[in-house]
Amino acid sequence: MAGIVNYISESYNELKNHVTWPSYAEAQKLTVIVLVFSVVFSLLIWGVDTVFSSLIEQYFNWVKS
Numbered sequence: 001m002a003g004i005v006n007y008i009s010e011s012y013n014e015l016k017n018h019v020t021w022p023s024y025a026e027a028q029k030l031t032v033i034v035l036v037f038s039v040v041f042s043l044l045i046w047g048v049d050t051v052f053s054s055l056i057e058q059y060f061n062w063v064k065s
Helices: 002-017 024-064
Strands: none
Touching: none
16 A cells, blocks of 8 residues: 555646646647647548448449449
8 A cells, every 4th residue: 555655746746847848828829739739640540431432332332243
């Protein structure tokens, strides 16, 4: 049990004294960047999935004929 308490104490000390936290404005800016890239990446994956789905459907229609 003492090991867990020591771990939590050291973790708290590390976060409080050794981590450089971004300012609120910087955190907002970075959040917007992450959201934009997430939307762009998801649209890219959706587009590739749609193209491959169409190609596979055409292949099976060709094989079935």
